Amino acid sequence: MSAVHPTVGLSDHGHGHAGHHEIGFVGKYIFSKDHKVIGIQFLITTLLMLMVGGALALGVRFQLAWPWRAMPLVSQLTGGLFAAEGGQISPEFYTMLFTMHASVMIFLVIIPILAGAFGNFLIPLMIGADDMAFPTLNMLSYWFMWPAIACFGMSFTVNGLNAAPANGWTAYPVLSAVVQAAPGAGDAQTWWLFGLTLVGVSSMMGSVNYMTTIINMRAPGMTLFRMPLTIWSMFITAILQAFALPVLTAAGFMLVAERTLGFKFFVPGNLLINDAPATVGGGQPLLWQHLFWFYSHPAVYIMLLPAMGMVSDMLAAQVRKPIFGYKPMVYSMAAIAGLGFIVWGHHMFTSGMNPALGMTFMISTMMIALPSAVKVFNWIGTIWGGKVQFNTVTLNCVAFVSMFIVGGLSGIFMAAVPVDIYFHDTYFIVAHFHYVLFGATLFGCFGAIQFWYPKMFGRMMSERLGKLHFLLSFIGFNGTFFPMHLLGIAGFPRRYADPYIHPYMEHLMPINRFITLCAILMGIAQFILLFNFAFSFFAGKKAGRNPWNANGLEWSAPSPPGHGNFDVPPVCYRGPYEYSSPLSEGTDFLMQTDPLRHTGGVGNAGDGHH
C-alpha cells in the first residue's frame, strides 16, 4: 500500500455540487452521463437479453426433448419462417440456437449485468465518489452495447431470417474460419465477430474507468482495506478485463481477416472443405484455442467475482455479522484472478497440445480451487453465529454459495485430466458451467437486484413475489441442470442436434424431457422477476436511506441519490462490516460514515481476527 497515499486537491471533480444545472429528458435518461442511470440502463438491457437468451435456450431444450417436432407457437407466430423445415428445428438451426444462446447469455447478460449494471451503479456510491472518473467514457461504454447487440442481431438476419453463426460460442477455426465449412453461417459469423469486438470495446472502456475511479476517487478515509468486498471484486474484475480482453479482441481481428481478406493464421494448408478450393497456408488451428481461452478462462471469473463480492456484502448485512476473514477474502479473489491467467489450457486437454503442458495446466487448475475453498468456508463462517433473516436476499445468497459449491466441485472432475478425457464435451461440462454461471452468478444477481433496488428507485421490491421467484427458479434450475451431470456420465455429447440416433443414448430421452419441463418452469419464473421489477417501481413500499440497516457508504445517500450522489460528502471512518459491534449501542450496525466513536483503527475490518 506504500504507493497509495492520501493527496489533496488533485481530484478532477470537486465534491458536493452546489447548483444543479437543468438537463433535459434525453440527457437525463437516454444519453445520461450519470453512473446510476447508466447502471440502471445496463440492468434493464441485460434483463431483457436474459429473456432472449433464455428463449433461445428453450429452443435448444425443445429439440432435445422432442427431436424434429414442429416447434409449438414459434412456427405459427413467425409465419413462413420455418416452413421449409416443416416448422422443425433443422440441424443447422440447432447449432445456431446454442451458439447464439451462449453468446447472448455470456456477452450480453452475465458480463454486462455484473460490471456494467452493478459495477456502474455501486462503485461510485460505495467508495463515496460523486460519479465515475470519466462520465462520458462511461456513457459510451453503454452505448457501445447497442451496436454490439445490433451486430448480433444482424448475424441472425443477414442470410435470411433463420441464419446465425453456427460454430459455438467458442468459434473454433477451421470451422469458423472457412466460410464453406458452415455454409449457413456465412456472413453471420463475421457479424458475430464484429459484435464481439464491440462488446469488447464497451468492457474495455468500462474497465479502465472503474480502475481509475477506484484507485483515485475514494472518499476521505476509504483506505484500500476499508473497501467493501464488492469494490474489491469489481476492481479485480476490471484488471482481469483490461489484461485478458485485448487478447480476444486481437484474435477476433485475426479471424475476421482470415474469413474476409484471405489472411492465414488458423487454417493449415491442403484441407478439402466442402466445395471450397484446397486451402493454402500453414496456420495453426490450436492457436485460436490458446488465444480464445487465454481470454475466456479469465472471463469465467469476470463472470463470477463481482457476484462473489456482492454476495459477501449482502450476506454480512443479512446475518448481521462482520464478514468472516475480510483479508483472506480479498487475497483469495486476487489469487483466483492471478491463477485465472494460467489455467486456460484446461479447456484443451484433448485438443492434442503437448501433454507436458496438459500436466502444468492440470496442476494450476487444481490450485485455483484453493482460493475458492477459502471463500466458501468464509461465507459459511460468516453465517455461523449470525442472526439469520430469511428474506429474498438471504435466500438468493445462500443459493449462490450452495450452487457455487456444486459447480466448483464438478470442475474438479474435469480438472483431473484423465477424467476430462471422458467428460470433455459432454453434458457434464454443460452442467458444470450452468451451475457456476446461472446457479452462482445469476442467483447472486437476483439477490443483488432485490438488495439494491431501494437505492436505485427508492422503493422496496415485493418480498412475496421475490420468494416465489426464488423458489420456482431454484427448483427449476436444479431440475434442469442437476440431471445433466448424469447425462454427462452417460457419455451424452454436447452440441448434438439429435443424440438419439446413437443407440447408447436412446434411453436418455425421458430424462431430457424432464429437463426441458424444468427449464420451462425456470423460464416462467423469470417473468415473476420482471413483473416484480416493474411493479415495485410504482407500487413498492417506500424505502428510506438505509432499509437494510447496512453499513456501506451508499446507504448514507438519499434513495434514490440525486445527481452527484451524496447530499453530505461522505467520510469513511471504518471498514464496512461492523455489524453487531459492541461499540454500537441500541443498534447492531455501525455505518462507515458514522464518526461518533473511535475514529482510530478500532473496527477496521482489515484487522483480521480478534
Next chain:
Amino acid sequence: MNKFWPFFFMFWPFVAVVLFFIAPSMGWWFPSEAFSPLGVQIDNLFYLILVIVSVTFVGTHIGLGYALWKGVDNKAEKGWFSHGSHSLEVLWSIAPAGILMFISLYQLDVWRTYRVKSAYPKDLYGVAEVTARQFEWRIRYPAPGKKLQPTPQPDDLYTVNDLHVPVNQPVLIRLRSMDVQHSFFVPALRVKQDAVPGTVIPVWFEASKEGGFDLTCAELCGWGHYKMRGRVFAERKTEFEKYLNTLKAEQGFDGVNKPSESGAEIAKTE
C-alpha cells in the same frame, strides 16, 4: 416454518446424493463398464474424486445448513462479533491443498500412459489411419502383414466408419482430419482425442472385450456433428486378419474375374 429454509437447503443435497445412488440402476450412468485397462483406471479415478467431492459437498452443506438452522432462532441481541480466525483460515487452506495435491499427483500416471509417447506400451500395433471429415470417419488399413505407413500405399485398404481392431492388444491409430476439427470418442473405451487438421495425432487404446462399440464425434464440426457415427469392432486376432483379407479381396475385385475365396460372399450380395 422458521426452519423451512434451512431444511430446504439441506434437503436438496440429500436428494442429489440419493439421485446419484439410484442413477446406475436407472441406466443413467456410464454406458457400460470400461472395456479397456486405461478406461478402468479412469473410472477408478472418477470414483475416487466422486467420493472426495461428495464428502466435501455433503460436509459443506451440513455446515451451511447447520449455521442457518442455528441462525434463524438466534435469540441473542446481536450476532457473534467476529472478524475471523487466523488458525481456521490456515486450516481450511491447508486441508484442501493437501487433498488437491493428492488428486493432482495421483492422476499423473494415467495421463502419462495415455499421452506421453515414451510411456506408451511397448507392443503397440499400428492398426490404421483414421481420417475424420464432415461427417464421416475414413479408415486406411495397411495390407495384411504389412506395417502402417505414414503415407498412403498402393495396397492400403479403405473403409468408412467401421474400425476393426484386435482385442486385448494395445493398438495405435494415426488420427487426422481432412477439413475441420473433430474428436474421436469411444465412450465404452473412455478414449477421446481431437482430430486437428494439419497434424497427425497418435492415439492408442486397448479393448479388453470383444464386441462393437459406438464411435462418436465430440467436437463441433458443422451441422452434421451429431450424425458422425462410427463403430469400433474389437475382435480376436484371427477374425481381425480375416476381416482385412475380406477387405483386400473386395478391393482387389475388378468385377469380372472370380473373386478370391474370402471375398465371395461380398460379391454375391452385390
Next chain:
Amino acid sequence: MSHSGTVAAQPPVKMGLAIPNSKLCMWLFLGTEIMFFTAFIGTYLVLRLGSPGWPSDVADTHINVRAGGVNTFVLIFSSYLVVLAHESMLKHQFQKAWKLMCAVLFFGVVFLGIKSMEYKGKFDHDIVPGHIAENDAQALQKLVNEFSKSRDAMTNALITDDPKSEKKLSPAQKLVGLPQLISSESDTTKKDALKALGELRDATAQLKEGVRKDTLVLHTGTDHEVNPDITTKLEKFRTNEHTARYFTAHDPHPMVYGNVFASVYFLMTGFHAIHVIVGMILWIFPILRGAKLDASYTDWVENSGLYWHFVDLVWIFLFPLIYIVEFGSHAV
C-alpha cells in the same frame, strides 16, 4: 460537514495516487494495449517457431531492412521531440511546443510514407496474404490464372461487345473470331494489338495445357533457375507495347509458409500503423489551437506523449522481430 470529529482525527480529503485521473487512465489503457500487441507478437512467434519453414530470404520476402531502420530512427527521434514539447508546455513556452508538435506530426507522416512505400513493394510482388503460392504446382497454377486474367482483360478492352446484342459475351466467346478480326482490321496499330492478343492467348493456352498434362516444370536444372520458357514469355508480354498495359502476371515464386508470413507481417505492421495514425490525431487537437495553445493542454500533451512513446516502443519490438531476427534452425 455537520458531524466532523476533532480536527486531528479528520481523515484526509482525497485517497489515491498523486497523479491526475487522466494520466492514470492512460497508463492503464497502455497496459491493455500491451496485451493487445502481446497477442500479435505471440501469434507471430507461435506461427514462426511452429512452422517447419519460414521465408527469410530478402529476395523472397521483399523485407526492406533499411526502410524499417530509418523508420525506427524517425520514431525514436519524434519521441524525443515529444519530450521536448511537453517540457515546453510546462515552461509555458507554448509556441515552441506548438512547433515541436508540428514536427512530431511531420515525422508521423514520414513514418507512414516510408511504410506505404514498403507496402507498395509488397503489393507489386503480390506478397499479399492468400495470394502466395507455396509450392511449384500452386505457383504454376497461379501463373496460368494471371495469364488468363491478363488475356481476358485485354480481350475485353480490344474486342467490344456487339452493341446490337443484349447478351454479354465472355472473353472466351469473344476470342472465337480473333483470326478473322485480325485479317479484316485495317487500322495497323489495332491489327498489331490483336496479333499480340493472339500471342497472349496462345501462350496462355500452352501454359494451361502444360499444367494440365503435368509437363510444365517451374524450375529447370538444379540451380533453381526458373524455366526459360516461362521467363521468355513473361518478358515478352511485359515489354510488348500492346500487352504491357494489360499484363499483370508476376514472376512465379513459390514461398513455403509465405501466406502466414505475409499475414503476420501485415497484421503487426498494419495495427502499428493504425496506432501511429491515432497518435497523430491526438497531436492534431493541440496543434489546431495554434496561437491559442495554453496550459490547459499540458495534460493532453503529456498523455498523448505517453501514447506516442508506447507506439514507438511497440515498433522497437516489431522491428527486430520482423526485419532482423533469424531463428536459425528452422530455415529449410
